[in-house]
Amino acid sequence: RVAGRDVDGPLPEVGMVFQAATLLPWRTIRQNVMVPVEIQRLDRAEYGRRADQLLEMVGLDGFGDKYPDELSGGMQQRAGICRALVHDPAVLLMDEPFGALDAMTREYMNVELLRIWRESGKTVVLVTHSIPEAVFLSDRVVVLSPRPGRIAEVIDIDLDRPRDLSVMASDRAGVYVERIRTFFNAQGVID
Template sequence: MAQTATKNAASEVDPSRWIVVDDATKVYTTRTGEKVQALTEVSLTVQRGEFVSLVGPSGCGKTTLLKILAGLIPHSSGSVSIAGKTVKGPMRETGLVFQAPTLLPWRTILENVMLPVEVQRLDRSVYRKRAMDLLEMVGLDGFEKKYPSELSGGMQQRAGICRALVSDPEVLLMDEPFGALDAMTREYMNVELLKIWKESGKTIVFVTHSIPEAVFLSDRVVVMSPRPGKIEEILDDDLPRPRALQMMNSPEAGVYTSRIRTYFNAEGAID
């Protein structure tokens, strides 16, 4: 009943304002009492079903903004809402994929995927079928009884994505999920992620240091400044969909990549 009520409430929210960040700032206090401003006056609106990437130099606040959206840390001022609800802590509306898959080594792949179901005390019989469907969708059917050590890095990350999706969140937040993978596996995972996004219809906010990756994946790319992080520009990415991997190196994609790079080259920063 709670899940149904959540879905009904979500259906009444303006889909063009699915995620709303309004003038948000974040100030950390160090152990010595020093104030460090990570984000300043960040405003962003994300549509339902949109794929938005955040790019910027290290330390610009990309992951901080993602953690605020996930409800893992509070913002210092401004407002943040998802699906019409003010973000005050972790929400069922969001699923989070980390830089590393962080699978529990003593649990099978299916048991790892089912972890959010256990934590949220959802109906295991209902969500076990969803977990199996997700594993099939990402090409891991037949691996549900394997342990993480028996899977490659890319397969583990796909299992991590299934774990984030199993409770059927409205928004998928991804913090550099492919950064630790080799180049070929990373490209494969980019294509797989677009398939997952298309089939699931989820809203995705994706943090990456790779400008070409952001351009290849996204509907819009949010370019952030060095700390204190603020939004320099939001680029509409009009590359046609569906997108094949060779599009990443196309002249059309190069135009977007070159434009984004100008922000960081001017600061002496690299992605």
């Protein structure tokens, strides 16, 4: 259920970012960003301006006419985030969007996601297997149990905002990471 309504299909008020960028290789980056606009039959001129603003916001201005294979993995993921935001959804769902990236790019994208979240004001639900990433990005971490997946614990993260990567070296962040890790150790999930 979303906003009190049963979900029986795609919702226009929800944007989705997948594990892989899932950009269409025959379309330019700008054309990829515009896919939800086409599907929902929204005003192309109005949302085309929004697409350009989003590409600028994520540091891809000047790359709209490039094709996906001309961009790095991190740049492709940023284009995927633009695609998810172009129709101005209230909620952004992200399914391990940085899992396939190298460690340095992943950290950069974590910082970028915080900036995008701050500038867009969207509700973001992020699925990740990285405990430090969950603590760094979140106000609340929902810990799921091993199969069958059930909510095992909800942990409010009380770390100051805005955050930068130095937060992860702080004792306060370490307490949250260890609390979550201890839960998994108790379940026999982490050796």
